[in-house]
Amino acid sequence: MSDYSLEHLNFLIVDDNQHMRRLVRTIIYALGSKRVMEASDGADGFKALRQFPADIIICDWNMSPLDGLDFLRLLRNAEDSPNPYVPVIMMTGHTERQHVLQARDAGVHEFLAKPISARSLYIHIRSIIEHPARFIRCPSYFGPDRRHRQAEIGGKNRRRVLPRPAIALGTRLPYDATVSFDRKTIEMGATTPA
């Protein structure tokens, strides 16, 4: 028996393939959470986050118009991101090293190779819960700590430890309807936060 339940966690599934969404939702329901929202691409996912305080996002890479990496960069870096700290599991059939590194550098927590299974998704969810990553902010990166293991660092450790963010996970923040990010302007539907 597990020593905790996923019952009270909110999951957002972002995938343009309805069959994949169905599969992921089925697994999450079976694992105990009934609080699941679906979005069909990155822009929809970002919009959904304004209404739905997701605790974990499970996101596909290949989507249009806004793919998984664009969504992730927006989530982490946009000034009006509803929750830049939310853990993201990226699902993809692109498992080559360069893709893994690209996803990691965009701020992904976990990388889930397709075809997925109940077991693989469950392991990644539990990994996020049991081993939460600290976040790193530096001029070239904002996202979960990319050092999976605490290795000895040659020379000076230049990292400063900051207190926890003032907002709780899942908090809905006020936002602007227009998001400027990465030389693109993505028009979002204006909605007033509840």
Place this chain on the structure above:
Amino acid sequence: MANEPEIIDVPRLIEPKRPSDTVDIDPELLAKAEALVAGLQPQYLTWVQEDLDRLQVALDGARAAEAAGRAEAMQPVFAIAHDIKGQGGSFGYPLITEIGGQLCGLLDGRLDFAEEVLEVVGLHVEAMRLVVAERMEGDGGKAGQRLKRGLQAVIAKIGG
């Protein structure tokens, strides 16, 4: 200093009662999830047939396209094949994932789509239809492996 990396501790989503260095698996919960996924297999067989129909339509569209526009016309073929590849193994059909992956490998980054390449793409579509029609679960047994080797041989023949 502004350029020094900052470390930000994030609150836990849930506080496990027994902190552990490893990721614990609840076998009962996992078995329940696996049983529910297995229950989706009949629906998957309908979904994949629909995907294969869409794949055939996209391939026919590419065949009808002018040579100059063929690479662009093949993009939907790659996208659908990539979706098919990403799902088979989740529903007990890893052979679909393997054949779909082989097809994606043939298409990925290719700009030249001569007739012989389209022929080989068509053979992959037919092969996946056969896997579904014959319910070749798992690795497909001897017939499935023969099918896979045959496709690998035709890819080698066109220098793919």
